[in-house]
Amino acid sequence: MTHPLELVVILGTAREGNQSSRVVPGIVDAARNRDWKTTVIEAADHAQSATDGKAGDEAFRSQLATADAFVLIAPEYNHSFPGELKILLDRQQGEFAHKPVGLVGVSAGSHGGIRAVEGLLPVLYTLRAVSVLPQVLIGGVGGLDDPFEPERHSKQLDAMLGELEFYADALATARRRR
């Protein structure tokens, strides 16, 4: 790529006191160590009311438009993703197409939000994004000083960022040629 990779990290919960915001710094740090340009979007900064959907959300969409890759952070509520993340995703208008997305699940329990990220697969497929493996699953967030423990999660995160890089590079080139 001829420019630094632009990564957009989306914090997919607007719940007060949520634990997922505590995993953002670990992800941003790892991306910056790769010299990626990183932007964080928080669902709480965007209106959660569901308006007609055609109007869109210009601020959100302009942040997506220049991204080369995405990381979605989704806590698991009732075996699926938060509604506010879905409301946000439903405002896109094609900005995810042909771009890779890494998935980070978060939960208080032991399974690390595995069902939240699985539930996003059909949505991301519809947006024509490419969901990459591995996922980063962060369980037991409530009881930890820092839920992003390097010894538990760094290897998976590094592999995920490597896959994002592979696809971002391949697809940016291909999108330009089209």
Added chain:
Amino acid sequence: MTHPLELVVILGTAREGNQSSRVVPGIVDAARNRDWKTTVIEAADHAQSATDGKAGDEAFRSQLATADAFVLIAPEYNHSFPGELKILLDRQQGEFAHKPVGLVGVSAGSHGGIRAVEGLLPVLYTLRAVSVLPQVLIGGVGGLDDPFEPERHSKQLDAMLGELEFYADALATARRRR
């Protein structure tokens, strides 16, 4: 059952100008023809902001508490359910448990919201509700004067209400015995 069956119908979109609200009357009429007591909850009447989730939403929960059965109406947005429906469902605190739920999918396209209602299955499972068949799938809602066409949908709706009755009766008795 010793009292009329109490049905709660949830309109699962808050989008302005949504078409799904137009299928509510057909469902309510069919339920009232069976002498069921019917209440309609609209997602738009409940705050869509995702607060801490533990506070809950007393108005919503008290309407759920006395229900014997539910019908969820869900339009399909990006191959899944609307975020505002998920936010609403995440505020329950056990009121769906051991009660039957019928699913009505709505879409502008030809598949009638089939993926919106499939996406609800793991969520309803987690709430310990019983999802019943058949579904009612209402496609092409945009171009119709009345999207609930008796000749297309009445047979499925009637079968769905029959299943709700079977489970409502069986489970109300069992819940009381517990």
Added chain:
Amino acid sequence: MTHPLELVVILGTAREGNQSSRVVPGIVDAARNRDWKTTVIEAADHAQSATDGKAGDEAFRSQLATADAFVLIAPEYNHSFPGELKILLDRQQGEFAHKPVGLVGVSAGSHGGIRAVEGLLPVLYTLRAVSVLPQVLIGGVGGLDDPFEPERHSKQLDAMLGELEFYADALATARRRR
């Protein structure tokens, strides 16, 4: 119920050397402690060839027909259930309808087959079965002398069997009345 509850346990893998067979005894023992009549069906004992599907599999179906409740044991292969379990389930002809099903996931990794059992939800819904919570998720089966560890799994298994009993009783009565 006027007769002992009849439970059918289905071992949903036919893979040689599979670990899932090792969790069967723990489940059967717990069911027998409740004085339930228990039958085990192994996918390996039924032809895995997919014939026309209308012919069915008389032996399998007659075992299902008298069941009041089911437990499905499914290892996770590639984030979903084994194909041989699906072939077996596709041979039913209504014998699961209005009966409860408990789900046991098995995996070598740490998540205990969580995605195998989630993948079964739409299938069981279509068969008109009632999937109950809690699930029993048994991870790390490869390295254990006995993968069914009472201290880890008994509480969940006991709660699952309690739910099966609740539904089996409620629905057997209702099916007879119909």
Added chain:
Amino acid sequence: MTHPLELVVILGTAREGNQSSRVVPGIVDAARNRDWKTTVIEAADHAQSATDGKAGDEAFRSQLATADAFVLIAPEYNHSFPGELKILLDRQQGEFAHKPVGLVGVSAGSHGGIRAVEGLLPVLYTLRAVSVLPQVLIGGVGGLDDPFEPERHSKQLDAMLGELEFYADALATARRRR
């Protein structure tokens, strides 16, 4: 690409008298019109017994290895994919990774196998394949002389093949560079 694109089409049912085999020629013809080299794999030609899974299936895997892109044809049985397709996919050992897959759903009913192809998304994600849109959904196959009707399906099929080409080209180049 410096060589003709190699497409592998997988017929994902082994059921006798299945209708899905009738949609294969329309897909193969469209691919050959693009001068792609096309191979058809039928699930029925591969043993459906689930052996230990580590042994694999050399014939199947060698056909996958040189592919640049895939089309999976899956009829819908009980709201999901056929078991024999899952058994076949479980024998892969990395040959789908970083390659695009197009999805063709088939059903006797009106929804064209939509739930069969949705059910494949988590499996293909795990295989590190890229599932592309649009899908081709072919409903009502039983009553048609030729279920692949050009006027109904050609536009979607052509768009799907275009997406396969976009990804096959971008990813083949990237895989070589790695």
